[in-house]
Amino acid sequence: MQMTLKEYLAGLKGKTVAVIGIGVSNTPLIKMLLRAGIRVTACDKNRREDFGGLAEELESLGAGLRLGPDYLKGLDQDVIFRTPGLRPDVPELLSAQAKGSMITSEMEAFFQVCPCHTIGVTGSDGKTTTTTIIASLLKAAGYHTFVGGNIGRPLLADADGMEPDDWAVLELSSFQLMTMDLSPEIAVVTNLAPNHLDMHTSMEEYTAAKKNIFLHQGTADRAVFNYDNEITREFLEETPGRAVSFSLKQELPQGVYGKDGAIWVANDRGRRSVLPLDGILLPGEHNVENYMAAIAAVDGMVPDEVIRKFAAEFGGVEHRIELVRTRNGVRYYNDSIASSPSRTIAGLRSFPDKVILIAGGYDKHIPFDVLGPEVVTHVKHLVLTGATADKISAAVRECAEYRGEPSISQYEDFSAAVMAAHGMAQPGDVVLFSPACASFDQFKNFAQRGEAFKKIIYEL
Incomplete structure (x- = not known):
């Protein structure tokens, strides 16, 4: 028979609990556990100064904090809540599990x-x-x-x-x-x-x-x-x-x-x-x-x-082929959620005419060869930025369909890349920001990256 939340929390009473990751999903979890009278150690790789007043708030509620590079050292609590971004087989978790810790997650x-x-x-x-x-x-x-x-x-x-x-x-x-x-x-x-x-x-x-x-x-x-x-x-x-x-x-x-x-x-x-x-x-x-x-x-x-x-x-979800603005006959779309080639390909296929594409970002070590032919078919100008710019450029230039078009340009600075795409656009064009990569080389997450793009476009 399935237990209730109250029964679940009651089962944690008297046990030591660690919560790894003080983020959007785990902060409410930490506070709920503390309100239930459970001893909690909150662990995060970020330093104390990165949390503003949240660190003091959690301590005032009774949490112990383990912050900074050594946040995983010495894990031996009875129950450990893993943040989704941490692999379950990191040595510290495996060591804790071997000592009897139960590894779980909020979900x-x-x-x-x-x-x-x-x-x-x-x-x-x-x-x-x-x-x-x-x-x-x-x-x-x-x-x-x-x-x-x-x-x-x-x-x-x-x-x-x-x-x-x-x-x-x-x-x-x-x-x-x-x-x-x-x-x-x-x-x-x-x-x-x-x-x-x-x-x-x-x-x-x-x-x-x-x-x-x-x-x-x-x-x-x-x-x-x-x-x-x-x-x-x-x-x-x-x-x-x-x-x-x-x-x-x-x-x-x-x-x-x-x-x-x-x-x-x-x-x-x-x-x-x-x-x-x-x-x-x-x-x-x-x-x-x-x-x-x-x-x-x-x-x-x-x-x-x-x-x-x-x-x-229904007009869609933010950062997913989101129409940001139409200016001087040019439509600017934010598709920052596109953190993989397949996602960018889907975005490119959404438009009947060739677009000006801004792409590139953090390297997740996935191949870009499938992206090359799609860029040739659907893109008139390719503007690249970020850690994967060279890899995407090579994938386009080396594909069998490439005959010198689209034009390809690269910029280290994100803002410079966006402004370059803007400068290339003529009335009737679409400028599509669809990176085909994660954001972590320059941004905290895809949402922050999308907001940065939108801010530049709003300020044109």
């Missing part, structure tokens, strides 16, 4: 105590948009809905306020899923492509982590997979629950697919057209796929007319 604890229905969304691209669409559709249909995981707010502290008929919709990263042994009732995998290979030892490990979103389901649960993606199509044979596919390329005997300018659903109740493609406000085929994944997840719970009304009005 793993939430699955242990969540009293309501759950939908989990993962994939290399499209997670946030698909999660947002699913949660919004459920809300529009009248369900009390919570959104968490990689977006929204940490949900563990909210668990006692959830009712059995509510829905928790969770965006789940590979890092959160690596050690999960519980799966949501409805699992959605949007797609899979090489990503985060700076953190994962191999594509095989990355894929194995993603599988945890459905491997622990029951036979009555539902798993939604992209049939057009070679990797996720293979998951159909592995799911213990009911597998549902979606495809933009072919009609499916069972599942969600595109046909005759619309999204269709085929199931035991027959076939029906749910959503016309020209009724989707968001641009790009990848967003059609996001809607297909969402429709497969909520089929039977959200009326088709609710889906159509929402699709006609």
